[in-house]
Amino acid sequence: MKKKSYILALFADFHEATKTLAALRESSIPGFRMRDVTLKSPIDHPECAEELGSRPVYIQIFSLLGAVLGSSLIFLGISSAQANFLRQPRGFFPIVPIPPNMVITYELFILGSVFFTITACLIMWRIHRVKTNLYDVQISLDKIGILVEAEPQAIARLREIFTLHHALEISESD
Amino acid sequence: MIEAHEEKDVAIEQRFEPKAKDIDDEISWAQINVDVLRSLERPRPLYWIIFFASLALFMWGGYCEVYQYNTGLGVADLDNPQVWGLYIATFIFWIGMSHSGTLLSAILLIMHADWRKPIYRFAEAMTTFSLMTAGLFVLVHLGRVWQFYYVVAYPSERWAWPNFSSPLVWDATAIGSYLTTSVIFLFFGMIPDLAICRDNATGFRRTFYRVLSMGWRGTDRQWSNFRVTYLTLACLLIPLAVSVHSIVATDFAVSQQPGWHTTSFPPYFVAGALYSGCAAIITLFIVLRYTFRFEHYMTIPILEKLCKLTFAISMVWTYLNLIEYAAVWYGTDPVAKQTLIFRATGTYAGWWWAMNILGSVVPFTLTWKRLRTNIPIMLVVSLLLNLGMWIERFMIVTPTFAHGYYPWTWTQGWWPNWVQVGIILGSFGWFNMLFMLFCKIFPSVSMYEVKEMVYHRREARKSLSSMRPSTDP
Numbered sequence: 001m002k003k004k005s006y007i008l009a010l011f012a013d014f015h016e017a018t019k020t021l022a023a024l025r026e027s028s029i030p031g032f033r034m035r036d037v038t039l040k041s042p043i044d045h046p047e048c049a050e051e052l053g054s055r056p057v058y059i060q061i062f063s064l065l066g067a068v069l070g071s072s073l074i075f076l077g078i079s080s081a082q083a084n085f086l087r088q089p090r091g092f093f094p095i096v097p098i099p100p101n102m103v104i105t106y107e108l109f110i111l112g113s114v115f116f117t118i119t120a121c122l123i124m125w126r127i128h129r130v131k132t133n134l135y136d137v138q139i140s141l142d143k144i145g146i147l148v149e150a151e152p153q154a155i156a157r158l159r160e161i162f163t164l165h166h167a168l169e170i171s172e173s174d
Numbered sequence: 175m176i177e178a179h180e181e182k183d184v185a186i187e188q189r190f191e192p193k194a195k196d197i198d199d200e201i202s203w204a205q206i207n208v209d210v211l212r213s214l215e216r217p218r219p220l221y222w223i224i225f226f227a228s229l230a231l232f233m234w235g236g237y238c239e240v241y242q243y244n245t246g247l248g249v250a251d252l253d254n255p256q257v258w259g260l261y262i263a264t265f266i267f268w269i270g271m272s273h274s275g276t277l278l279s280a281i282l283l284i285m286h287a288d289w290r291k292p293i294y295r296f297a298e299a300m301t302t303f304s305l306m307t308a309g310l311f312v313l314v315h316l317g318r319v320w321q322f323y324y325v326v327a328y329p330s331e332r333w334a335w336p337n338f339s340s341p342l343v344w345d346a347t348a349i350g351s352y353l354t355t356s357v358i359f360l361f362f363g364m365i366p367d368l369a370i371c372r373d374n375a376t377g378f379r380r381t382f383y384r385v386l387s388m389g390w391r392g393t394d395r396q397w398s399n400f401r402v403t404y405l406t407l408a409c410l411l412i413p414l415a416v417s418v419h420s421i422v423a424t425d426f427a428v429s430q431q432p433g434w435h436t437t438s439f440p441p442y443f444v445a446g447a448l449y450s451g452c453a454a455i456i457t458l459f460i461v462l463r464y465t466f467r468f469e470h471y472m473t474i475p476i477l478e479k480l481c482k483l484t485f486a487i488s489m490v491w492t493y494l495n496l497i498e499y500a501a502v503w504y505g506t507d508p509v510a511k512q513t514l515i516f517r518a519t520g521t522y523a524g525w526w527w528a529m530n531i532l533g534s535v536v537p538f539t540l541t542w543k544r545l546r547t548n549i550p551i552m553l554v555v556s557l558l559l560n561l562g563m564w565i566e567r568f569m570i571v572t573p574t575f576a577h578g579y580y581p582w583t584w585t586q587g588w589w590p591n592w593v594q595v596g597i598i599l600g601s602f603g604w605f606n607m608l609f610m611l612f613c614k615i616f617p618s619v620s621m622y623e624v625k626e627m628v629y630h631r632r633e634a635r636k637s638l639s640s641m642r643p644s645t646d647p
Contacts, residue, residue: 103417125390141203
């Protein structure tokens with residue numbers, strides 16, 4: 001596995017950060033891949049993040065899965081608890097009280113979806129895969145950060161691009 | 175010809191005439207952090223006055239509950255036919271209060287109404303604490319508190335299940351789901367702000383916020399997933415909120431009691447819930463604005479929008495109220511009609527008329543700009559509206575029990591005693607205490623959303639000024 005280095009540049013606004021991302025995209029620096037670039041910002045800014053390329057979100061699939069699982073499990077659960085699907089002791093047909101069961105099923109349909117949605121989001125954040133502690137508290141204040149993971153020989157070129165686009169601060173780590 | 179051109183120019187100029195700003199978009203992001211984080215450090219003295227007054231009320235309510243627990247439900251003067259009294263009326267009131275957070279946060283989020291951004295956080299907190307308070311009344315009204323788990327569906331060793339066809343079991347499920355989802359929604363929406371708190375805190379507070387911020391670093395991947403998740407949660411929360419109060423309404427509507435057995439009850443309850451919640455948001459808006467010096471964020475234009483929203487909902491509630499009266503009046507159930515007449519002319523007539531005046535007439539003060547921009551008047555009006563909505567719940571529960579199908583139920587002189595009133599006051603203390611604690615520990619204004627709001631408005635203003643027609647010849 002190749003050794004990786006990290007470089008973080010801070011910018012005053014999204015305008016500069018967007019131009020820098022465009023420059024990075026157009027550059028062909030050996031040991032650098034666009035998919036290893038991370039934008040860090042105090043607010044959500046999808047227009048700027050578009051420069052990073054397609055990074056799809058799959059949360060809704062998990063929401064649907066949670067809704068289906070939650071509702072079907074609870075419906076089966078409460079139906080079994082009431083023995084709804086068994087024939088009556090004297091041989092009559094089983095009674096499945098659909099309306100009251102549906103109320104509870106509806107609640108668990110939503111609750112299941114909520115649990116799966118939130119769990120999926122926490123996984124998608126990739127907190128468990130944080131590779132560097134390179135972070136600046138100014139990002140939560142008012143600065144825009146661009147973090148790049150690259151091979152050590154690419155760092156000098158990346159620093160040049162950041163400087164050219166008026167980066168306020170640049171920091172590095174291994 | 176020249177005149178026509180001049181008129182056109184004037185019309186274009188008027189189109190670009192700036193309206194009253196919801197928020198000052200010149201405020202810097204750093205200043206937003208400073209202002210909101212300051213609220214976690216040094217509130218005005220009124221904060222402590224409210225907090226300790228609430229604590230005292232809560233302790234008094236706690237004493238009354240302990241007395242009732244040790245002695246029995248009889249000390250609350252609850253007996254047949256008045257078996258619910260103020261407890262269930264106040265339970266509905268607190269459930270209703272919880273709806274406003276969902277309205278302000280989720281519905282307005284989906285509608286892209288960005289004026290909600292400075293105020294939705296405390297509305298969400300209000301939802302959570304209202305639900306927690308409502309849950310207490312489920313226990314309090316039982317008397318035998320230790321048997322509360324009878325409504326919870328769990329596999330006991332005797333395989334004795336609750337009655338799944340009972341609205342009380344639906345209630346337990348719905349409120350449990352709503353509380354869980356509301357807490358998740360509140361917490362999840364706070365994560366970027368908790369990261370800001372983490373970056374600015376020291377000592378044990380830093381550790382506290384670091385754990386809660388769950389590794390948030392504001393990366394593009396985090397933001398994109400956060401945005402989709404938050405929107406999905408909002409979409410899930412809206413039907414859940416509607417279902418909760420509809421199910422609370424079925425507690426009454428599926429019974430055979432006169433005055434309750436009506437199909438308009440679920441929408442009537444939902445409208446009442448949104449109404450009382452909005453009125454409560456106005457009250458808390460004014461209190462927080464002063465206590466935490468949030469004048470730059472909780473602005474008069476936002477208060478105006480809240481007032482207009484409250485007025486609109488009050489008219490929906492008024493309409494549904496009249497529909498309910500009409501349905502009973504022109505219906506075929508003579509006992510229900512007699513109960514309605516009893517409400518308007520009997521022992522509780524004063525309260526019934528107060529409910530109608532406070533709920534349907536007082537909201538018209540919200541239509542006058544001069545009144546709705548006057549903060550002390552709005553504080554009084556919002557409290558009156560909530561008083562009206564609390565009386566509404568009392569009017570739903572008590573007169574029906576006092577004028578049922580059988581003459582033996584006609585206990586027309588029943589009034590709640592000091593134990594019930596003490597516990598009700600204690601619930602207000604409990605709610606206020608939790609709410610004030612929340613505002614001291616967590617940012618009650620969403621910093622990142624206000625930053626977004628300021629940023630987008632500033633950008634919009636820039637692009638608008640570039641579109642402005644040139645005055646040069």
